[in-house]
Amino acid sequence: MRNAIAIAKKELNIYFATPIAYVMFTLFVVIGSYFFLRLLGAYEQASMMYMRFNQPDIMNRLNFQDAIFRNLFGNLGVILIFIVPFLTMRLVAEEKRQKTIELLYTTPITPSQIVWGKYLASLAILVCALALTLTYPLLVQFVAKDANGVEWRSVLLGYLGLFLMGSAFMAIGLFISSLTESQVVAALITFVVLLMTWIIGWTAQEAEGWVRDFVTYLASVSHLDSFSKGTIDLKDIVYFLSIIILGLFATNRAVESHRWS
Amino acid sequence: MIEVSHLVKSYRDLKAVNDVSFKVEKGEILGFLGPNGAGKTTTMRMITGVLPPTSGSARVAGFDVFEQPMEVKRRIGYLPETPPVYTDMTVRAFLKFVAEIKGVGRKQRESEVAKVAAQTNCDKFIHRVIGNLSKGQRQRVGLAQALLGDPEVLILDEPTVGLDPAQIIEVRELIKSLAGKHTIVLSTHILPEVVATCQRVLIISQGKVVADDTLQGLQKAHAGQATADGQIGPMPSLEEIFLKLTSA
Numbered sequence: 001m002r003n004a005i006a007i008a009k010k011e012l013n014i015y016f017a018t019p020i021a022y023v024m025f026t027l028f029v030v031i032g033s034y035f036f037l038r039l040l041g042a043y044e045q046a047s048m049m050y051m052r053f054n055q056p057d058i059m060n061r062l063n064f065q066d067a068i069f070r071n072l073f074g075n076l077g078v079i080l081i082f083i084v085p086f087l088t089m090r091l092v093a094e095e096k097r098q099k100t101i102e103l104l105y106t107t108p109i110t111p112s113q114i115v116w117g118k119y120l121a122s123l124a125i126l127v128c129a130l131a132l133t134l135t136y137p138l139l140v141q142f143v144a145k146d147a148n149g150v151e152w153r154s155v156l157l158g159y160l161g162l163f164l165m166g167s168a169f170m171a172i173g174l175f176i177s178s179l180t181e182s183q184v185v186a187a188l189i190t191f192v193v194l195l196m197t198w199i200i201g202w203t204a205q206e207a208e209g210w211v212r213d214f215v216t217y218l219a220s221v222s223h224l225d226s227f228s229k230g231t232i233d234l235k236d237i238v239y240f241l242s243i244i245i246l247g248l249f250a251t252n253r254a255v256e257s258h259r260w261s
Numbered sequence: 262m263i264e265v266s267h268l269v270k271s272y273r274d275l276k277a278v279n280d281v282s283f284k285v286e287k288g289e290i291l292g293f294l295g296p297n298g299a300g301k302t303t304t305m306r307m308i309t310g311v312l313p314p315t316s317g318s319a320r321v322a323g324f325d326v327f328e329q330p331m332e333v334k335r336r337i338g339y340l341p342e343t344p345p346v347y348t349d350m351t352v353r354a355f356l357k358f359v360a361e362i363k364g365v366g367r368k369q370r371e372s373e374v375a376k377v378a379a380q381t382n383c384d385k386f387i388h389r390v391i392g393n394l395s396k397g398q399r400q401r402v403g404l405a406q407a408l409l410g411d412p413e414v415l416i417l418d419e420p421t422v423g424l425d426p427a428q429i430i431e432v433r434e435l436i437k438s439l440a441g442k443h444t445i446v447l448s449t450h451i452l453p454e455v456v457a458t459c460q461r462v463l464i465i466s467q468g469k470v471v472a473d474d475t476l477q478g479l480q481k482a483h484a485g486q487a488t489a490d491g492q493i494g495p496m497p498s499l500e501e502i503f504l505k506l507t508s509a
Binding site: 003006007009010013014017018098099100101102103104105106107108109110259 | 306309310311312313331334335337339341342343345346347348349350354358359361362363364390406
């Protein structure tokens with residue numbers, strides 16, 4: 001564990017010594033804010049319209065969680081698909097290209113410590129990125145000035161969902177980075193794989209019966225949505241956790257076997 | 262201290278290392294010579310546990326490299342061909358990281374880093390980012406990294422590459438001063454370096470050991486033909502011996 005933390009510290013040191021983390025944080029927040037502002041604008045328009053037509057029953061049903069945050073979390077989840085590949089591409093690929101992996105192989109640390117260290121660092125980056133978007137609910141709470149304004153329980157569950165999805169994406173990215181020496185190749189393949197987990201959901205709409213259920217289960221964004229609705233479903237947690245475990249296990253194998261090639 | 266027996270590494274039908282055996286006693290400096298592509302680096306990578314051998318075994322301090330790799334790695338400092346440095350880190354951050362993964366205690370880490378930095382003359386640029394350093398400076402950071410944690414065995418793959426003449430002498434002196442306490446395997450192309458620092462010479466060519474002796478022993482063995490009146494011929498230089506053995 002101590003060695004894994006040493007590796008994680010080193011990775012974070014490199015993340016913040018290079019522009020990559022800052023660029024990705026900026027992108028995440030800029031695109032996230034754009035979606036947030038649009039959703040906020042739509043919310044404003046809807047509430048004005050209902051007020052003008054004097055429909056209090058619909059007014060009562062309008063709430064921040066369904067109108068803003070549920071959609072916002074869906075959008076943030078999609079942005080993660082574009083951001084995660086650039087955060088994970090370097091992790092193992094660069095060690096192989098720069099031959100620094102030989103240093104790790106000749107010091108008394110195990111491949112699983114290397115993998116855990118790198119994964120922990122990527123999770124820390126993910127938490128930082130998500131924490132930056134906490135400004136949106138805080139802003140709404142600040143302006144609404146209403147104790148019932150933001151349903152914090154649902155919002156935090158949404159964040160839990162985003163964190164789990166991001167962690168699963170990071171595990172996929174870490175694994176793909178361990179298969180190549182080229183950062184560009186790692187980023188591209190990770191991007192395609194993550195994109196597939198999103199767009200496969202679209203085919204679900206055309207399919208029927210068990211195929212539909214199966215494809216819906218495979219799609220990552222559909223699992224995020226139940227968290228954003230404010231519910232916890234075991235099958236969503238199982239989905240993300242199994243991707244994480246599979247990804248880390250496969251990375252461990254790839255790092256172990258690299259020297260045998 | 263180091264015991265290599267019948268080490269073989271083959272890539273498909275190419276035998277990069279073919280049945281190499283040798284021993285290095287504690288405190289000895291072994292000069293490891295051979296032309297490019299002879300299998301020096303491959304052998305060193307197998308001793309350090311980076312590369313698994315096709316057959317044969319290597320033992321360091323009595324521990325088999327592949328049965329008890331952790332015990333071996335705790336006792337070894339390795340400088341590969343390309344110094345394994347993170348170009349985005351500062352020298353200090355990098356050395357502290359290596360000290361940490363080598364298991365140097367939190368309290369000693371600072372002083373240990375300062376010690377090896379002073380030994381390798383890295384302290385002048387210790388706060389700079391490694392990516393901005395010259396080749397010779399990076400090489401010295403690589404050497405500093407190998408010395409961290411005071412390992413019993415040092416495996417140095419061309420440690421003086423890229424250094425200027427003054428630095429070469431410094432590194433040579435450093436390596437000499439480490440002898441006795443540390444067991445060192447040193448690969449190089451610079452033959453005078455071997456003459457200056459090493460007690461024993463191992464020459465390999467095309468994956469095979471062609472000579473394993475002290476320098477004097479080698480010179481005696483390859484001395485010119487005795488003249489008619491029984492005088493021993495002129496002593497050959499290491500260059501001549503090297504060329505003779507590796508050209509075959």
